[in-house]
Amino acid sequence: MAAQMDPDAVAKAFVEHYYSTFDNNRIGLGGLYQEASMLTFEGQKIQGVQSIVAKLTSLPFQQCKHNISTVDCQPSGPASGMLVFVSGNLQLAGEEHALKFSQMFHLMPTPQGSFYVFNDIFRLNYA
């Protein structure tokens, strides 16, 4: 993804790429994080590519499909980062009801003009 694109377009492209990778090739998410990256998953704090990928690939479900409801984005400050805020639902294979979730990402630019995930916070929204 090129950093000079329209922010809303970058956010939308990132979100589509992230959840498509999650649903189809979860281990590939490792390419979106770096060693300083942080994930807070349902309150559990995890740092670093390997730990984040280990967490995401060990979740107690294999097949899943994320459906996105909303994507909001804002520039995060002078370092050219971008905040992306997502709401949607998560359909697990064999489950009748989808789970609602909210997630935020803080994307930071790479020297190559792309982005990586510096901050990631995920919460299920229980009814």
Add this chain to the structure above:
Amino acid sequence: MAAQMDPDAVAKAFVEHYYSTFDNNRIGLGGLYQEASMLTFEGQKIQGVQSIVAKLTSLPFQQCKHNISTVDCQPSGPASGMLVFVSGNLQLAGEEHALKFSQMFHLMPTPQGSFYVFNDIFRLNYA
């Protein structure tokens, strides 16, 4: 709020202060934003203290009570900012059912050692 406190304690104190002010003295929220601050409220982008306060004080309800379910926080990078991610529900006066919401704040330090809200994204989580 002192910037040198434990981040989780700062986040919790900020969240309590923010929603208490929202519920009891909404116009007082202006003190938490600056001119560069951004609010995205249900997809509507607003910037600057006056515009943000005008939006928050013109919402189509007067009395409300925020109940917080979860607060997550992470440092946002080298500029000593902090990301705060909140889920909860919003009870409006005279309404039987509370509205679920998610909100994220990016707090940035002030020269006085406190914080202001640089980014704010709010979404209702419809069932």
